[in-house]
Amino acid sequence: MGFFKATSIFLTCCLSVILWSLGAAQADSEKWLESKGQHFIIYFYPQTDTSRIDFILSQADNYYQQIAIQIGYSRYQNFWSWDNRVKIYIYPDSTTFVKKTGQPEWSKGGAVAYHPNLKSKVIISYDQQDDFIYNVLPHEIGHLTLKDFVREEPLPLWVEEGVAQFLERDKVKYVHAYMKKRIQENDFVAFKRLNRYDIRQEMDPEKVQLYYAQSLSLIDFLIKNYGSLRFGRMCRRVRDGTAFDQAFLQVYKPEITSFSALEKKWLRYVNGQ
Ligand SMILES: [Zn+2]
Structure with a gap:
């Protein structure tokens, strides 16, 4: 029985590419x-x-x-x-x-x-x-x-991994303290590359950990500050065919009008934790 090479039907998950035998x-x-x-x-x-x-x-x-x-x-x-x-x-x-x-x-x-x-x-x-x-x-x-x-519409990886980690035990509780330290060292993924950054190519475990933490921290920031319904509205727009960057800014305006504005607000939120 041959192994099935992972393709688009597989979700990326914790960097593991699932090679599960179909048989x-x-x-x-x-x-x-x-x-x-x-x-x-x-x-x-x-x-x-x-x-x-x-x-x-x-x-x-x-x-x-x-x-x-x-x-x-x-x-x-x-x-x-x-x-x-x-x-x-x-x-x-x-x-x-x-x-x-x-x-x-x-x-x-x-x-x-x-x-x-x-x-x-x-x-x-x-x-x-x-x-x-x-x-x-x-x-x-x-x-x-x-x-x-x-459905089949693409989301940036940080959105997928942030949502996936949201209910993991105690993760949200500790993530901001971790991010706060990293931010003080000016060590976080810049927002201008965040939406297109494919962490799956990254080999450095520190960078991977940072990416996962930042993803969760951002999702927590969005849901706590602007609510679940708004997040749901953004997902629905993506599902209906609007590209993520556009859908995001349409739904989060007037509070967030650009990804650099998102970065500023998120930094303030994490530093205030
Ligand atoms: Zn995952």
Whole structure:
């Protein structure tokens, strides 16, 4: 069975490019048990504790409701019901996950906006890691929700990664303190290149960390100061075909009339935290 090279159907996620064998889920079907919730179906190995699966299902539902509210998409609350339920494949441990999915060893999981063989949205990850329930799961659900909202229209990577990190445990709480220090050293991504900066080409882990932090800090700034509905309006314009830069400035005026104005306001916000 050949590995499927990631293309546009795959979401970028934490720099991991998902190379998940299209045949993997079927080939392993005898191993998977399933548990169905209203918006998610979880596939897991028989040795998994089922009370944990129940907990994962309820957490996934919480994240789904919360992120939709935060990004102004909540009136479509049942967008993942029945046939549109998201399939979550949980491997028992990192070794099995790497072996079965072809993911690099450092990968913690990923999301696929549409998996042609499984005919659905898919999240893959593994249990036995502290990060799974509180970081990987909300992160991937964040990606899929935003993708559902804007569909095929492109958003800058900082918007995608900022939204994806929004519900990760304690991240928002610490991100501004981190950014404040970096800003004092004049070390942040300049806004004139931010929208077109492709962090996936970056090899320096410090720069990657900074980029992720700045992305989350910006999304938090926008949602806390101007609200979820406004953010949702911006996404809807993008979904309807307006380019991001234009949609953003149309929706955030008169408070924000340019990306350098955004930079100034955001710097003030972070410094005031
Ligand atoms: Zn991501």
